[in-house]
Amino acid sequence: MDRVWAFYAIQLAASGYALWRGGAPERLTGLALLIAAASTGILQRDIPSLFSGLEIGVMIVDLLLLATMIAITLHADRFWPAWVTALHALGSGAHLAKAVSPDVIRLVYAVLAAAWSYPIVLVLVIGTLRHSQRIRARGWDLDWSRQDPTLG
Numbered sequence: 001m002d003r004v005w006a007f008y009a010i011q012l013a014a015s016g017y018a019l020w021r022g023g024a025p026e027r028l029t030g031l032a033l034l035i036a037a038a039s040t041g042i043l044q045r046d047i048p049s050l051f052s053g054l055e056i057g058v059m060i061v062d063l064l065l066l067a068t069m070i071a072i073t074l075h076a077d078r079f080w081p082a083w084v085t086a087l088h089a090l091g092s093g094a095h096l097a098k099a100v101s102p103d104v105i106r107l108v109y110a111v112l113a114a115a116w117s118y119p120i121v122l123v124l125v126i127g128t129l130r131h132s133q134r135i136r137a138r139g140w141d142l143d144w145s146r147q148d149p150t151l152g
Contacts, residue, residue, distance in 0.1 A: 014128075025081055032065055036061050043061065050110065051109045054099050055098075065088060084120050087116045087120050088120060091112065
């Protein structure tokens with residue numbers, strides 16, 4: 001359980017950094033990751049039976065986060081959100097694996113679902129750092145890709 005609290009501390013620090021120093025994509029991602037971590041923590045109260053079956057609540061949180069990250073990736077003027085989206089899609093795929101094959105070992109399911117969280121946090125921190133560097137170097141940094149004027 002200590003590693004869970006350690007992750008929450010790391011996530012809070014990374015999201016705080018993104019909210020403090022990031023542009024809109026970093027702030028939105030930091031907030032989304034923080035909400036997803038808190039929601040998952042609230043949903044995972046029954047510790048002895050965690051990951052023994054399909055974690056429906058956690059799967060819903062993961063799918064909502066995946067949809068949010070896809071939207072950010074499609075509109076952000078950054079490349080790093082694509083990495084976060086891909087890594088989170090891998091973690092979300094663990095739910096599919098458990099749904100297709102309920103015999104998936106509990107520990108394997110848990111690791112597949114959670115292991116991607118650490119590199120995701122690292123990518124957010126690197127993306128925020130790079131945004132800050134661009135702001136210092138140029139004085140500006142676009143947050144969102146320019147939209148085609150014909151799209152309205």
